Amino acid sequence: MGTYILRRVLQMIPVLLGATFLIFAMVFALPGDPLAGKCGERPCPAAYAAAFEEKYNLNDPLPIQYGKYIGNLAQGDFGETYNGIKVSEQLKERYPVTAKLALMAILIETIIGIIAGVLTGIRKGGFLDNLVLVSTLVVISIPIFVIGGLAQYFLGVKWGLFPVTVTSGEATVYQLLLPAIVLGSLSVAYVARLTRTNLVENLRSDYVRTAIAKGLTKRRAIGLHALRNSLIPVITFIGFDFGALLGGAIVTESIFNIPGVGGYIFRSIRSRDGASVVGAVTVLVLVYLVVNLIVDLLYGLLDPRISHD
């Protein structure tokens, strides 16, 4: 187990380096000039442009720009955005907010999703099953900006149950609750359906029948044997979803004006702000790798046949 973890951690280094270079090159390859949009409808004054290009090394060829960037990164310097704001400070402020939001969303989707999945899985074809199937179908088919916009308008603006926007960096759990529910709603549907399908599948399998034949109560047979095996694909999905929620909550972030990472990356890409994109995505890649490692370790716990030695 120890060597396995060590090996996985060592593998992260080339992945990280490769990812940063690829992202850097992609931002570099985008058409247009970071300056062209900065000065409105007029060309930037020559002196301003020269100082700007000098400051951000825009005149260097790609490998040198990347070398300078990695050199600074190795010393913990993430560089500056084109607005002259330190990227590291932005990341420090934004990641906690985003992580909090993503964790709350994950918690909501895990708890509600798995409970709904189990309840529907053991009574296949019942009223609850149909209700969950139909309601998850509805949630899956409505785009998130509609759910978010409606939730904000009715629950926030009209009835005043939740704060309308977040805006501040020290977002409270209460402020983030509505966005987290919106963000988690889509995944709840997936988790519920994934759990249900797998549980139904496993309940029919030989080992469950054997367990029940041995005299195990139905509750133990489902809870201990069937559910554990059924959760493997669910855990995989949740692990992947956590990464996706960190960087991909763009729509929810913009509706509720949450100072998070998703919108930050999106805007940075639009303004060709390489330092911001690479900085934010590097951290994201790191989170992805760690979460995947945790998911892989969890497999072993859920199913002892999957061994890491």
Added chain:
Amino acid sequence: MRGTTRTVAVAAMSAVALLAAGCGGGSSDDNTTPAEGQAGGEITVFGCNPQNPLVPQNTGETCGGDVLDQVFSKLVHYDADTAKPENDQAESIETEDNQNFTIKVKQGIKFHDGTELKAKNFVDAWNYAAYGPNGMYNGYFFEPVEGFGDLQCTGDGDDPCAGDGKPSAETLTGLAVVDDYTFTVKTTEKVSNLPVRLGYTAFAALPDAFFADPEAFGDKPIGTGPYKLDAWNKEQSIVLSKNADYAGDWAGKVDKITFKIYQEVDPAYNDVLANNLDIVTSIPASALIDDKYKSDLPERNAQKETGVIQTITFAPTKVDPNYADPKVRAAISMAIDRETINQQIFNNTRVPATGWVSPVVDGYKADQCGENCVYDPEKAKALLDEAGGFKGDKITLSYNADGGHKEWTEATCNSIKQALGVDCVATGVVDFATFRAQIGDEKMKGMFRTGWQMDYPSIENFLAPLLKTGASSNDGNYSNPEFDKLLDQAAAATDEAEANSLYQQAEALLAADMPQIPMYYGKTTMGWSDKVTGVKITAFGTVDYTQVSLK
């Protein structure tokens, strides 16, 4: 996402020349809320991310400009209603020949750090701004001052300021301190409207603290304005509090203004509906439909014309010769049904243009474009036939696809297609940066959308930077010696009325050449919460903070 909100939304709409202050003149629909209410208290206002450190000489967009406007007073203040420049920090600005100006500064004005404002604060700040290697965004405003050329980098390549490219001088020869409160300005050529320009942020004075540590200053600027900056929490909020020592005529009523930074206007609008935010300085498209904002915010909204113009520019003739004939250009202009497009696409949030100059400025004359800007499909078709038809296979109208321009450009093209019987295609370019790069590199053919937001309220600002031969924002490479000559004469005129009349004559020449098709004048719409009263819009589309108060 609609982008880096206002930067792209506004930037995309028009030049992000800084909105400096107020100016009326334009009609305002329901822009009168009686100024009652109590003094003191605090308000929150929609804000966006400043693009540069908060130094007036380096800020050219509204996000930083709205804040700097309150922190820095200038020599001249533009009246919120009439746009008339009035002396603020200046005791007097005198000239006899429009070339040598003597400026006297009022005594006893104090910066927020307690130091007194003196003549050298202006001279130092202006020299710093004009000096090429400092790379100040607003440096070009000092071009008219004598000696500007010697402060610019002359080298080529990556760093024009390195080695031999270093400027030969560090200070403008045209600026001289006479005594503590007097300095003189000498311009290279005659500039009749220099005093009008001095209200722009670029001309603000800087305290000694700036020169000691420019970087720290950019984080926490120090001016002499009615409000001082307490804190700039990056990407979250900017907090201003009342300057107790302010002795000028334009003090604010509230004690504290917090600019809450939003990435989008939609959530800000919802916050105003829920009374979580006091003023939103624009209305999202979703609330403009059927004037929804008027029922959402009854008696709590206002609209006013601002110094913004939207135009369509023709590619330079050497890039695309198909549009060279002025008759073709006029025919296209006549084929556009501006009124209907304004109603259907913009929900009447614009005003169809009848010339190249915004109605809010001094010197505006209506109908300068004449019948060329009046929708008349028959005449348009006849004019095109007279010119021998359109030579290319189709007319193109390019726009940046990230700025919400798809609908109106397509509607414009449909209008042209129906009237002229020539195919017209609205072509989206992926984003604003790429769009501007293609125009700058002269690779854009056909027609493309352009816009302009005034720097200072003068008719000159709508003509010289956009259409004079070789001007910095002359995207269509328009060149007309007669037009240039009239602009030069107007700049030399000592009488304001005479100058305006010469500028108007120059503008009238444009109707014959049609270098740009005037489309719309801009309007700003604002909404506010239950808690505030007295919200008024200046012609620069900013909030007039001398009037806003809590109920």
